[in-house]
Amino acid sequence: MQKTILIVDDEPDIRDSVKIILETNGYKVETAVDGDDCLKKINELKPDLILLDIMMPGTPVDEVIKKIKDIKIAFMSVVRISEARKKGLCKQENIVDFFQKPFNVSDLIDRVGLILEK
Amino acid sequence: MQKEFNIKNLLYSKINRKLTLLFLIVGFVAPTLTIFYFYTVAVSSFPENVFAEQISLLGIIAIMTVVLISINAGIIGFFVSRSISKPIKKLYNATLELEKGNYETKVDIKTNDEIEELGHAFNLTTATLTKMEQERKEIDNAKTEFLSITSHELRSPMTPMKAQLQMLKEGYFGKLSKKQKESLSIIIRNADRLDNIIADFLEISRIEAARLKFDFRETDVTQLIKDTIAFMQGFANEKNITLVKEIKNLPLIKADPDRISQVLRNLINNAIKFSDENNKIEVSAELKNDYIMFSVRDYGCGLSSENQIRIFEPFYQVENSTRRKHGGTGLGLTICRGIIESQKGKIWVESQLGKGCKFYFTVPLTPVIDIEPIKMLFSQKDVMERKIHEEFKIVLGPLGEVEFNELKNKNALNKDDLIKYIDSLTGLYILVPEKSEDFKNKIREIFGEEKETIIKKKNEILCDNKLEGVLK
Numbered sequence: 001m002q003k004t005i006l007i008v009d010d011e012p013d014i015r016d017s018v019k020i021i022l023e024t025n026g027y028k029v030e031t032a033v034d035g036d037d038c039l040k041k042i043n044e045l046k047p048d049l050i051l052l053d054i055m056m057p058g059t060p061v062d063e064v065i066k067k068i069k070d071i072k073i074a075f076m077s078v079v080r081i082s083e084a085r086k087k088g089l090c091k092q093e094n095i096v097d098f099f100q101k102p103f104n105v106s107d108l109i110d111r112v113g114l115i116l117e118k
Numbered sequence: 119m120q121k122e123f124n125i126k127n128l129l130y131s132k133i134n135r136k137l138t139l140l141f142l143i144v145g146f147v148a149p150t151l152t153i154f155y156f157y158t159v160a161v162s163s164f165p166e167n168v169f170a171e172q173i174s175l176l177g178i179i180a181i182m183t184v185v186l187i188s189i190n191a192g193i194i195g196f197f198v199s200r201s202i203s204k205p206i207k208k209l210y211n212a213t214l215e216l217e218k219g220n221y222e223t224k225v226d227i228k229t230n231d232e233i234e235e236l237g238h239a240f241n242l243t244t245a246t247l248t249k250m251e252q253e254r255k256e257i258d259n260a261k262t263e264f265l266s267i268t269s270h271e272l273r274s275p276m277t278p279m280k281a282q283l284q285m286l287k288e289g290y291f292g293k294l295s296k297k298q299k300e301s302l303s304i305i306i307r308n309a310d311r312l313d314n315i316i317a318d319f320l321e322i323s324r325i326e327a328a329r330l331k332f333d334f335r336e337t338d339v340t341q342l343i344k345d346t347i348a349f350m351q352g353f354a355n356e357k358n359i360t361l362v363k364e365i366k367n368l369p370l371i372k373a374d375p376d377r378i379s380q381v382l383r384n385l386i387n388n389a390i391k392f393s394d395e396n397n398k399i400e401v402s403a404e405l406k407n408d409y410i411m412f413s414v415r416d417y418g419c420g421l422s423s424e425n426q427i428r429i430f431e432p433f434y435q436v437e438n439s440t441r442r443k444h445g446g447t448g449l450g451l452t453i454c455r456g457i458i459e460s461q462k463g464k465i466w467v468e469s470q471l472g473k474g475c476k477f478y479f480t481v482p483l484t485p486v487i488d489i490e491p492i493k494m495l496f497s498q499k500d501v502m503e504r505k506i507h508e509e510f511k512i513v514l515g516p517l518g519e520v521e522f523n524e525l526k527n528k529n530a531l532n533k534d535d536l537i538k539y540i541d542s543l544t545g546l547y548i549l550v551p552e553k554s555e556d557f558k559n560k561i562r563e564i565f566g567e568e569k570e571t572i573i574k575k576k577n578e579i580l581c582d583n584k585l586e587g588v589l590k
């Protein structure tokens with residue numbers, strides 16, 4: 001069955017690029033522009049994975065992730081996050097990976113593949 | 119440091135002794151002479167019988183008057199001297215504070231004279247200094263902030279840009295011709311390079327703002343070095359270079375293994391770049407008093423004395439360097455310095471042209487609690503020159519000023535030349551051997567060498583001297 005991925009990022013160029021990459025590799029891709037938009041859309045879309053930018057306007061990401069219980073989340077961040085903060089963030093069980101921007105396209109595909117196989 | 123309270127010191131500090139003494143003497147001698155004069159006049163002019171009744175009373179009054187006047191004069195002297203010496207002492211103490219960098223020092227002098235004016239002028243000066251210091255701090259913070267923000271802002275557009283470039287190359291939008299692929303490779307390579315520079319700038323801005331994150335945890339340094347070497351061996355294989363390790367039993371320490379590994383990888387990477395093929399690189403670590411000293415030694419082209427100082431500066435290029443061939447951002451060693459110095463460690467290099475380099479760095483056994491901001495963008499050379507200048511003035515006095523400038527003109531302010539110069543001073547009997555040894559140690563310290571190695575060297579020299587003595 002085709003898996004659905006929700007991309008949440010406030011930058012349209014990043015949303016579009018990631019969308020094309022993932023669509024080309026056989027996923028169904030939806031986008032949201034920020035945390036609130038993401039929360040609105042998940043009930044209807046029921047994505048298998050959310051690619052969530054860590055810094056966005058509106059509700060802080062820390063708040064957003066608390067409201068998402070049973071969907072896998074992978075963070076994307078342009079800021080280098082220290083190991084200590086990563087540990088803190090990954091406490092929640094459904095947080096599965098962490099992508100450093102700028103990412104490598106083939107690396108992104110590989111890791112998303114691994115996450116959704118499980 | 120709190121000085122112990124002592125009433126004697128307190129009184130002495132308030133009294134200008136000489137001035138008070140002068141008042142006391144004048145206050146004693148002058149009335150004594152006058153009263154003695156009146157006394158003799160009185161004695162000679164009164165009839166004897168009248169005077170005999172009054173003589174004792176008159177004598178007591180005369181002595182009392184003298185004593186009272188001299189005490190009065192003494193008290194006046196005390197206050198006069200205090201009014202002069204106390205405000206001057208105040209001013210002196212305030213300038214000492216100023217020297218320590220405490221620009222908010224104010225003096226409160228109310229003597230209604232030139233000293234008060236001087237105190238007022240002093241306060242105006244410190245007010246200006248305070249303002250300038252504040253401005254300097256603001257500019258410094260703004261610079262760090264600006265560096266950090268621009269780096270982030272620069273990095274954001276890199277994400278879609280690099281993604282789209284890779285997509286193009288991977289054929290997401292159709293097949294590319296050979297020429298198009300080549301062109302794209304060049305763009306991608308340079309986009310990567312730009313991104314690396316931006317990432318390094320971000321790192322530097324973090325170090326400067328003391329925002330570098332350390333994750334101190336129990337670390338097995340031996341294993342850490344083994345892992346790092348195993349990782350780097352892959353790169354070394356391209357030039358058929360062997361990585362050799364020499365580790366003397368190290369304890370488990372509390373440190374940030376990722377940061378240590380980052381510095382090691384950087385140094386090994388440099389060593390590989392500047393080594394010829396089929397060579398070897400030695401990585402060692404040993405326990406010193408309260409730190410572990412790491413070193414990476416290569417047998418490459420080596421560094422001149424001038425370059426040894428400047429190699430840690432951002433974007434510093436070794437002359438005739440083949441950096442373009444080698445790649446890299448030119449910020450690697452600067453970041454290494456920042457990482458090490460943020461943890462209160464030291465990093466330095468020993469080298470001889472044509473004989474390779476040995477980079478040292480130290481990591482304290484107990485991690486620092488407060489990470490301090492490290493100035494990365496200042497030229498190391500200027501800072502060192504200032505220190506050497508100071509040292510010259512301390513050891514050689516006014517002569518040091520002249521000598522320093524002469525050496526500077528000769529471009530001889532590097533470690534080897536300075537040591538040679540100090541030896542020549544000893545040879546000319548300008549410095550006694552002990553003093554010159556201290557001088558040399560100070561110079562070595564300025565160049566970043568750890569005390570431990572300095573002491574070791576001192577012992578070696580002593581041993582050598584003894585040996586020579588025995589041989590003779």
